Amino acid sequence: MHSPIKRWGWFALGWLMVALGFIGALLPVMPTTIFLILAAGCFSHSSPRFEAWLLDHKWFGPSIRRWRERGAIPRNAKIIAIVSMAGGYAVLLFTVDPAWWVEMIVAAGLIACATYVATRPDA
Incomplete structure (x- = not known):
């Protein structure tokens, strides 16, 4: 695991990406999935709990998992x-x-x- 400062930096960046992703889910001019993929990457460095939350999310989890496993896009x-x-x-x-x-x-x-x-x- 990273130092506490790096871990908190990854954590904060992860939540920023989640916020941008959810805004993108509401606004048609902004993407969603890319921000959530980035958030999962940030959380992989800082919070296994929130990484798992994203990967298991009902709507967004499958896209994030497909990207991680195969680099696939529908x-x-x-x-x-x-x-x-x-x-x-x-x-x-x-x-x-x-x-x-x-x-x-x-x-x-x-x-x-x-x-x-x-x-x-x-x-």
Whole structure:
């Protein structure tokens, strides 16, 4: 186990991730599962009790376990994620009108993220 200061840091970060995940569950513009996966990782360093709580959670536990076991993402979640990335990029282009180099950096980052998501195993 880590030192008490590191353990409390992981614990606090875990709860921050849980809060962001639950906010994401309520707001359609924010993801949920990624924050809860990160929370489970934080709790694995600080609180086996809360790690188990997340892994056993009725709604979120299966997704977190699939990710841990196989790095798997459900096909419908992949589609939603990639379409959301494209939509966010379109909103950026049509509302902000960024410099061309900003467009390219954002596009490259989104392409990398979409490729990563698309190449994960199906859950």
